[in-house]
Every structure is written in structure tokens, then in C-alpha cells.
Amino acid sequence: MRMDKFPVTEMQTRLTKIKKLMQRDDIPSLLLLYKVDYFYFTGSMQTGLLYISTKGESIFFVKKYLKRAKEESPFPLILPLSSYKDLPKLIKDYVGFIPKRIGIEWDVVSVADYMRMQKLFPEVELVDGTPIIREIRKNKSQYEINKMKKAGLLGKKIYEEGRNFLKEGMSEIEFAGILEAIAKKNGHEGLLRMRGLNGEAYTWCVLSGESGGIISSIDAPTGGFGLSTAFPLGASRKKIKAHEPILVDFGAVTEGYQVDQTRIYSIGDLPDKFVDAYNAARKIEKSVIDAAKPGTPSENIYYLSLQMAKDLGYSDYFLGPKGAKVTFVGHGIGIELNELPFIAKGHKYPIEEDMTFATEIKLIFPNEAAIGIENTVWIKKDGYEKLTPISEEILLV
Amino acid sequence: MRMDKFPVTEMQTRLTKIKKLMQRDDIPSLLLLYKVDYFYFTGSMQTGLLYISTKGESIFFVKKYLKRAKEESPFPLILPLSSYKDLPKLIKDYVGFIPKRIGIEWDVVSVADYMRMQKLFPEVELVDGTPIIREIRKNKSQYEINKMKKAGLLGKKIYEEGRNFLKEGMSEIEFAGILEAIAKKNGHEGLLRMRGLNGEAYTWCVLSGESGGIISSIDAPTGGFGLSTAFPLGASRKKIKAHEPILVDFGAVTEGYQVDQTRIYSIGDLPDKFVDAYNAARKIEKSVIDAAKPGTPSENIYYLSLQMAKDLGYSDYFLGPKGAKVTFVGHGIGIELNELPFIAKGHKYPIEEDMTFATEIKLIFPNEAAIGIENTVWIKKDGYEKLTPISEEILLV
Numbered sequence: 053m054r055m056d057k058f059p060v061t062e063m064q065t066r067l068t069k070i071k072k073l074m075q076r077d078d079i080p081s082l083l084l085l086y087k088v089d090y091f092y093f094t095g096s097m098q099t100g101l102l103y104i105s106t107k108g109e110s111i112f113f114v115k116k117y118l119k120r121a122k123e124e125s126p127f128p129l130i131l132p133l134s135s136y137k138d139l140p141k142l143i144k145d146y147v148g149f150i151p152k153r154i155g156i157e158w159d160v161v162s163v164a165d166y167m168r169m170q171k172l173f174p175e176v177e178l179v180d181g182t183p184i185i186r187e188i189r190k191n192k193s194q195y196e197i198n199k200m201k202k203a204g205l206l207g208k209k210i211y212e213e214g215r216n217f218l219k220e221g222m223s224e225i226e227f228a229g230i231l232e233a234i235a236k237k238n239g240h241e242g243l244l245r246m247r248g249l250n251g252e253a254y255t256w257c258v259l260s261g262e263s264g265g266i267i268s269s270i271d272a273p274t275g276g277f278g279l280s281t282a283f284p285l286g287a288s289r290k291k292i293k294a295h296e297p298i299l300v301d302f303g304a305v306t307e308g309y310q311v312d313q314t315r316i317y318s319i320g321d322l323p324d325k326f327v328d329a330y331n332a333a334r335k336i337e338k339s340v341i342d343a344a345k346p347g348t349p350s351e352n353i354y355y356l357s358l359q360m361a362k363d364l365g366y367s368d369y370f371l372g373p374k375g376a377k378v379t380f381v382g383h384g385i386g387i388e389l390n391e392l393p394f395i396a397k398g399h400k401y402p403i404e405e406d407m408t409f410a411t412e413i414k415l416i417f418p419n420e421a422a423i424g425i426e427n428t429v430w431i432k433k434d435g436y437e438k439l440t441p442i443s444e445e446i447l448l449v
Numbered sequence: 450m451r452m453d454k455f456p457v458t459e460m461q462t463r464l465t466k467i468k469k470l471m472q473r474d475d476i477p478s479l480l481l482l483y484k485v486d487y488f489y490f491t492g493s494m495q496t497g498l499l500y501i502s503t504k505g506e507s508i509f510f511v512k513k514y515l516k517r518a519k520e521e522s523p524f525p526l527i528l529p530l531s532s533y534k535d536l537p538k539l540i541k542d543y544v545g546f547i548p549k550r551i552g553i554e555w556d557v558v559s560v561a562d563y564m565r566m567q568k569l570f571p572e573v574e575l576v577d578g579t580p581i582i583r584e585i586r587k588n589k590s591q592y593e594i595n596k597m598k599k600a601g602l603l604g605k606k607i608y609e610e611g612r613n614f615l616k617e618g619m620s621e622i623e624f625a626g627i628l629e630a631i632a633k634k635n636g637h638e639g640l641l642r643m644r645g646l647n648g649e650a651y652t653w654c655v656l657s658g659e660s661g662g663i664i665s666s667i668d669a670p671t672g673g674f675g676l677s678t679a680f681p682l683g684a685s686r687k688k689i690k691a692h693e694p695i696l697v698d699f700g701a702v703t704e705g706y707q708v709d710q711t712r713i714y715s716i717g718d719l720p721d722k723f724v725d726a727y728n729a730a731r732k733i734e735k736s737v738i739d740a741a742k743p744g745t746p747s748e749n750i751y752y753l754s755l756q757m758a759k760d761l762g763y764s765d766y767f768l769g770p771k772g773a774k775v776t777f778v779g780h781g782i783g784i785e786l787n788e789l790p791f792i793a794k795g796h797k798y799p800i801e802e803d804m805t806f807a808t809e810i811k812l813i814f815p816n817e818a819a820i821g822i823e824n825t826v827w828i829k830k831d832g833y834e835k836l837t838p839i840s841e842e843i844l845l846v
Contacts, residue, residue: 163563163577166560166563178560229630232633233627289636
């Protein structure tokens with residue numbers, strides 16, 4: 053078998069773009085320690101780190117496994133690295149100089165690694181490289197959109213095939229496992245990547261009936277009971293019943309690119325209350341997506357969704373019950389599921405062309421259920437495209 | 450449904466022990482930001498952070514969700530926290546003083562969080578709290594051993610039920626998905642926790658035939674092809690054939706506690722070469738476990754395993770092919786799969802009673818296969834007990 057090699061043109065475009073941002077912000081070099089971050093520029097997740105310099109050579113240092121890194125990545129200079137200690141000498145030898153400032157990812161790099169780097173580069177100011185890393189990733193290329201479309205098709209398969217297995221009396225976690233098996237068979241890569249300590253993304257969010265009403269332990273509208281205090285989130289041992297909403301929030305990832313999506317299954321008809329709520333959720337989602345035009349401040353869309361929920365009579369349930377509401381209605385997504393933009397309180401930057409985000413339209417009825425819809429949307433110059441092509445009707449079994 | 454509440458006595462024992470270590474190392478307070486770390490002392494993974502003080506009160510601060518944290522944890526003082534900014538005032542109010550030194554987890558806390566804490570506590574020296582966090586966790590209590598035994602029984606179920614589904618022509622990733630479904634149905638919590646940036650643990654390590662010979666992109670003896678350059682590890686789309694070794698390394702986790710294990714499946718008989726290699730692996734494992742007596746320097750066991758592999762004629766394959774060998778033959782395990790001890794080069798500390806570790810006995814035949822066995826072992830005063838009770842024969846289908 054052979055891996056797809058990362059296209060040279062895609063790589064060059066990204067490198068040119070980041071170097072402009074580096075110049076703008078006076079960061080002459082970046083040293084990226086986080087796999088996800090250097091994958092974006094090299095096309096490889098082999099263990100190593102990436103040195104990007106605005107002047108002279110940039111170097112992809114590989115600890116393990118060099119041969120495969122070279123197969124995967126068209127990066128012009130890939131060097132073996134046996135120890136971090138060798139970095140200053142190798143950079144001096146190949147780039148010619150050590151700059152005054154190096155950007156590293158302050159939001160994910162540990163204090164220990166920071167201290168280590170500061171020791172290796174005692175004269176260097178280690179500034180925060182995260183803002184430009186996040187900035188460059190917020191607009192997706194056609195190459196990336198194509199990968200996300202693949203993930204969207206994978207998601208469709210998971211939800212559609214899953215429909216054949218859902219049965220009354222099955223536990224939430226059992227159904228979650230079946231979805232996992234379908235997903236893997238169709239190429240799902242298993243790990244949803246999320247930036248930051250304590251950010252444990254997971255696919256087994258199957259919340260039936262009252263499980264949907266449980267308040268989350270994290271900054272998410274839905275929680276669930278989970279399996280134990282060690283993982284108090286997502287699918288539980290609760291048996292799934294007929295005529296109760298079964299919310300499934302299953303992120304799909306293939307070739308490193310993710311889409312996020314939520315649908316409601318039901319075994320037999322749902323009570324009108326929940327059908328009405330679902331229709332309201334769809335309306336709120338439509339207003340969010342319609343409003344997400346290039347130029348609109350992100351925060352405005354969040355406030356609009358609150359107004360829409362109010363107009364429809366769902367204020368008390370939208371984005372969580374009173375006192376435990378989250379303050380976002382969408383999150384950027386790509387190779388991580390917490391990329392820019394956040395459609396959220398306090399996020400005043402404008403929506404831009406080629407942003408992609410997932411809509412988090414969730415209505416929480418404490419002690420009863422969660423109702424929701426979520427799609428991943430690609431914002432275009434004039435309009436949008438949904439990357440998650442699953443039927444938006446309630447998935448009746 | 451109700452979660453099991455963390456036993457008060459277990460909590461008190463742990464708190465007493467960590468306070469002794471804090472006094473020994475002159476760390477008057479710890480501020481634990483990593484969920485896994487505060488779970489150990491509180492029994493809760495609700496979003497928050499834990500302040501442990503050797504003098505005065507200790508406080509479990511909870512951002513979300515307070516009610517559930519109080520249900521899960523018997524911690525005497527649990528306070529709501531809406532913003533990190535409130536920490537200094539709350540600590541002053543409830544503990545009475547801000548100490549000169551506070552330990553945080555340098556190995557996982559980000560530079561950004563460190564800077565933020567330094568701003569909040571400008572007079573405080575933020576020292577490294579990781580060494581004592583690792584130290585206290587290296588010896589397991591009977592409560593923890595019981596949880597690990599549960600995980601071991603779960604593992605047994607996964608491997609045994611999996612045997613009924615393995616078929617020629619199935620892809621590795623398809624079989625991996627089936628194992629995942631079996632695991633979840635039986636209470637597997639999905640995420641294997643591993644300390645540190647870039648540490649992506651995963652359960653879908655199904656390596657058939659030549660997939661086992663692929664060199665890993667990480668510091669592990671087995672690699673596999675994976676599904677794409679974005680996840681170049683573990684199960685691939687390769688079809689499983691009869692008469693080839695199928696190595697399955699599937700960590701099991703329940704109630705937060707993990708065991709790690711590896712077995713070889715085979716559809717029909719295996720060639721003698723691989724049967725012989727498997728028998729050698731079992732012998733090497735036995736020598737490792739027998740040598741792991743309280744008092745023995747950890748590193749010695751690693752060197753002994755190399756000697757044993759040499760004596761049996763497997764030096765070229767043991768722990769990786771020439772030029773890509775890993776330098777450990779076991780890793781501590783508990784709520785994370787990289788706890789102390791490491792049975793590894795350079796780890797000179799002694800093995801102790803109530804340590805638990807997984808044996809990494811892997812023989813890599815490039816372009817052919819991987820053969821291996823792995824069990825999780827509990828070291829007792831006189832002897833040991835395996836916590837992974839799956840049959841150690843080749844699992845024939």
C-alpha cells in the first residue's frame with residue numbers, strides 16, 4: 053500500500069501564506085511541536101517538529117520514521133533528528149542563523165517543553181505562534197473542502213447504515229459501538245482531534261430520552277451520563293426506548309479532515325412536542341446559516357440565534373437549560389474541531405469566504421430529552437454549501 | 450442512574466500521601482489543571498481544577514457541572530468557579546494565604562495557562578508538580594487493582610468474542626471496528642488516556658501479516674500502515690489472510706482504569722517460524738515478569754530481556770528491526786498508559802510492590818509480520834499476578 057503524497061502546490065501555498073503572516077507579526081521563525089500543526093504544512097504526522105523560517109531554509113525534523121516522512125511529504129528539506137539538543141546546531145548549519153524571536157504554540161506546548169526550548173535557545177525570545185497558526189487554518193482550500201466532503205459522505209453512510217441496527221432495548225453504548233464499527237469499516241480514522249489540554253473529543257454521543265437532558269461536564273450543550281465518573285459524558289448503559297428522541301452527534305474524520313453532525317433517530321413516532329422542537333431547531337439552523345455571510349460579525353449570528361429561539365418559544369431550552377447554557381452556536385472545523393470561527397459571544401471578527409463551521413443547534417429538555425441538528429457548512433462568496441449530506445428528517449426506525 | 454461515589458477513605462489516603470510528598474519537596478500547594486490528575490484525588494472529571502494545600506483547606510474548584518461534581522466526589526470543600534480570575538481571592542478567603550510556591554503540572558499544562566497563572570499569582574514561584582504526581586500514582590491501592598481487574602475481564606471478553614467474527618478477507622480496520630463494538634457493548638470507555646502532547650493512544654491496533662513489519666511513527670515497537678498520512682498507525686485497509694499472524698494490541702479501560710494486552714490471532718495454522726517466535730516471546734515475557742521483583746532496578750530487566758532475546762536467537766527482531774528499536778520493554782499503567790515504572794534504558798529506580806506495568810514483548814519481522822505478547826502485571830511483595838486473563842495460546846480461528 054502507498055499513502056497519498058501531500059501535493060507540492062498545496063504545501064507551497066500554505067508556506068507562502070504563513071510566511072506573510074509571520075512577517076506581518078514580526079515572527080521570523082516558527083518551531084511547531086504539535087503534530088497536527090506541522091501536518092498542515094508537511095503532510096506528515098511522523099514524529100518530529102517543523103522549523104519555518106521567513107529567510108533561508110525551512111526544515112522538517114523527523115525523529116521517527118524518516119523514510120516514511122519522505123514518502124509522505126514533499127517538504128524540500130527533511131532531516132533526521134535524534135535529540136532536541138541538536139536543534140540549534142542544525143538550524144545554524146542549514147538556515148545560517150538563529151533568529152531573535154521564535155514562535156511556538158503557547159496553547160498546546162507544555163511548560164516543560166517551553167523551558168527546554170528556552171535552554172536550547174537562551175538568546176531567543178519564544179513568542180506565541182498560535183494566533184497565526186489559527187489564522188491561516190480558518191480559510192479552507194479546495195483541497196481541504198474536498199477532503200471534508202469525503203468525510204461528509206462517510207458520515208452519511210454511518211447514519212444510514214446505523215438505521216438498520218437500532219433496536220428498542222439496546223443500550224446507548226451498544227448502539228454507539230455499532231456506529232463505531234460501521235464508521236471504521238468505511239474508513240473513519242477514530243480520533244477526533246481537538247486542540248488543548250482536557251479536550252477529549254469522542255464519537256459515542258448517543259443520548260436517548262432523559263440522557264439528553266443531563267447537563268454536560270464540559271463546554272458543550274449536550275452531556276449525557278457516560279459510563280462512569282471517569283468518563284461522565286456521552287452514551288450510557290441506559291436502554292433505548294421507542295418513541296423517545298435519540299440524539300446522535302457523531303463526528304466523521306477521514307484523511308485527517310473532520311465534519312461534525314447531529315441527527316435525531318426515533319423508534320416509532322415521536323411525541324408532537326419533540327417533533328415541533330426539531331422543526332424549530334431546523335428553523336434556527338437555517339437562520340444561522342443564512343446569516344453567516346462573509347463580512348457578518350460572528351457574534352451577531354449567535355445573538356440572532358438566541359432571538360430566533362425566543363421568537364419560536366424555545367428560549368428556555370436552547371443551548372442548554374437556564375443556568376447552564378453554552379454561549380456558542382457553532383464552531384470552526386477542519387483538522388481540529390475547535391478551529392476558527394466560533395459563532396459565539398465575544399467573537400466579533402467577521403465571517404469569511406471559505407470558512408467551515410459546524411452548527412450546534414441543541415434544545416435541552418431537563419429530565420426529558422435533547423433535540424438538535426448539526427451540519428458542517430462551507431461559506432462561499434455568495435451562499436454556502438452543506439458538507440454533511442445526511443437526510444435532515446427525523447430518522448425513523 | 451447513579452454514578453459510584455469515590456470512597457472517602459481512598460481519597461483521604463491519597464491526600465495524606467501527596468501532602469507528605471509535598472512537604473518533602475517543599476511544595477506547599479499544588480494547583481492541578483489536568484482532569485486526569487484531579488480525578489485521582491477527587492473522583493470527579495467535571496471541568497475544574499484542584500488546589501491542594503499542606504496547611505489549611507484544599508479546594509476542588511468546579512466550573513461545570515457543580516451539582517454532579519458534588520454527587521461524584523466526597524471532597525470536603527467543592528466551590529463553584531466562574532473564572533480563573535477569582536482563584537487568588539477564593540484561595541485567600543478559604544485557605545487564608547497564598548503560598549510562596551505552587552506546583553503545577555509542567556509536563557501537560559500549556560505555556561499559555563502557565564503565563565495566565567503567573568499573572569494571577571505574580572508573587573508565586575510556579576514549580577513543577579509533575580514528579581510527585583507521577584510518584585504517588587506509581588503504586589496502586591487495592592481499590593485500583595480491583596478496577597484494573599475489571600478492565601482485565603473486559604479485555605478477555607473483547608478477545609474471546611472477537612474470535613467469533615474474524616474472517617479471511619475482512620480488512621484490518623473492519624475487524625478493529627468489530628472489536629470496538631464488542632468493547633463498547635461490554636462497557637469499554639473508548640479513550641485510552643496517555644500523558645503528554647502528541648500522545649494519541651488508540652485501540653485499533655490490528656496488524657496482519659506484513660502490516661506488523663511496518664516501522665512505527667511513534668516510540669512504539671509496532672506501527673502499522675493506518676488509514677492515511679493523517680493517522681499513519683494501526684489498522685489499515687489491508688485484507689486479512691489465512692495463515693498469517695494477526696497481532697491485536699487492544700487496551701481496555703473501565704471506570705477510568707486501563708490494562709494493556711496483546712495477543713496473536715490466526716485463521717488456520719501459522720507457519721512454524723511464527724509459532725516458534727511466539728513461543729520465544731512468551732519465554733522472554735516470563736523472564737521479564739520473573740525478574741520484576743521489588744528492589745530490582747527497572748533498567749536491569751530491560752537489559753535482561755535483550756539478553757534473553759539474544760539467547761533465543763531473536764535479537765534482530767526484538768523491540769523493532771535494527772536501526773528502529775525502541776528502548777523499553779514495559780510501561781507502567783493505571784489511569785494513564787504511560788505511568789511509572791518504565792522498564793527501559795536509563796530508568797534506574799527499583800521496581801516496587803504494587804506497581805503495575807504492561808509488558809511490551811514484540812518481535813518485528815520487516816515485510817513479514819509482528820509477533821508479540823503483552824500482559825498487565827501487578828507486582829506483589831512475593832510474586833506477581835497477571836491482570837489480563839486471556840488465554841496465552843495463539844487464538845486460532
